[in-house]
Amino acid sequence: xxxxxxxxxxxxxxxxxxxxxxxxxxxxxxxxxxxxxxxxxxxxxxxxxxxxxxxxxxxxxxxxxxxxxxxxxxxxxxxxxxxxxxxxxxxxxxxxxxxxxxxxxxxxxxxxxxxxxxxxxxxxxxxxxxxxxxxxxxxxxxxxxxxxxxxxxxxxxxxxxxxxxxxxxxxxxxxxxxxxxxxxxxxxxxxxxxxxxxxxxxxxxxxxxxxxxxxxxxxxxxxxxxxxxx
Amino acid sequence: xxxxxxxxxxxxxxxxxxxxxxxxxxxxxxxxxxxxxxxxxxxxxxxxxxxxxxxxxxxxxxxxxxxxxxxxxxxxxxxxxxxxxxxxxxxxxxxxxxxxxxxxxxxxxxxxxxxxxxxxxxxxxxxxxxxx
Numbered sequence: 324x325x326x327x328x329x330x331x332x333x334x335x336x337x338x339x340x341x342x343x344x345x346x347x348x349x350x351x352x353x354x355x356x357x358x359x360x361x362x363x364x365x366x367x368x369x370x371x372x373x374x375x376x377x378x379x380x381x382x383x384x385x386x387x388x389x390x391x392x393x394x395x396x397x398x399x400x401x402x403x404x405x406x407x408x409x410x411x412x413x414x415x416x417x418x419x420x421x422x423x424x425x426x427x428x429x430x431x432x433x434x435x436x437x438x439x440x441x442x443x444x445x446x447x448x449x450x451x452x453x454x455x456x457x458x459x460x461x462x463x464x465x466x467x468x469x470x471x472x473x474x475x476x477x478x479x480x481x482x483x484x485x486x487x488x489x490x491x492x493x494x495x496x497x498x499x500x501x502x503x504x505x506x507x508x509x510x511x512x513x514x515x516x517x518x519x520x521x522x523x524x525x526x527x528x529x530x531x532x533x534x535x536x537x538x539x540x541x542x543x544x545x546x547x548x549x550x551x552x553x
Numbered sequence: 554x555x556x557x558x559x560x561x562x563x564x565x566x567x568x569x570x571x572x573x574x575x576x577x578x579x580x581x582x583x584x585x586x587x588x589x590x591x592x593x594x595x596x597x598x599x600x601x602x603x604x605x606x607x608x609x610x611x612x613x614x615x616x617x618x619x620x621x622x623x624x625x626x627x628x629x630x631x632x633x634x635x636x637x638x639x640x641x642x643x644x645x646x647x648x649x650x651x652x653x654x655x656x657x658x659x660x661x662x663x664x665x666x667x668x669x670x671x672x673x674x675x676x677x678x679x680x681x682x683x684x685x
Contacts, residue, residue, distance in 0.1 A: 355633050366644055384635070387632075396618070422671050433659075
């Protein structure tokens, strides 16, 4: 029973991190990042058992599933905007998915010819349940895929909006799509804080890129197999 | 005094009934979505199918938005909190990450930036709107 104190600890540390990040005007002062770094530091440096923490925080992991379903709400609230721009949305997301997979593989093959590693990196831009399923199906490692997906999501959530602004991508819809395509649900969580249009278009990109990746990943895995044998 | 109290109780009951209704609709979508994952045998998660089902139900006016609000606004307000244990879970993969870090870091960082900029740029060009 005592381990459930870890559940309260997650809430307390997150609220503390929120208070700290409100004082700094930097994308790195992100409550999610601060809370994660705090706990990783805690479990690496102290004899406390991470497994207890994982077990106690299972309710939050479980709540992520209905929370993703709830993203239908911001999507629905922007229904007219989505209808009006349907083809631009679909074209942008398709480009995004193809660039996500091909650029990731093209760079990774410079460092490794380990096929399992490459296949685990392939679904890095989509939400973790889809990424794990894709990795499983194509012959990658689901756990490694999940780890990469989390890292990519954090990167996009932390730096995404400031990079977009710097590149003069100021349209709220374009920002949302870009964040959802590159940083899936973790990026979408950040987009919810930024604005309703960003939230809706990020949710939309999360869905489209997730589904497209699931459908075309086997094709890329097959192409990869032509170049790299076991 | 007594009447005031019973009014308060019925108000609490009505609020919890609305909360329960919204949670049930949301869970129904999630589990129908999981069923679709099972039936189609596609690597698409139940939560994504559930999102699409709920979106369809809302678009077809099968369910009014107000029926969902109590639970969904709660979940969406705290979605970032739910990612804390997910991120702490990176601890489990330190061996894998230490072994393969150059391939992982370079490919995922550069590729993420490429996707971010190209999708934003592409959509902005297609819709011809730089500013809102």
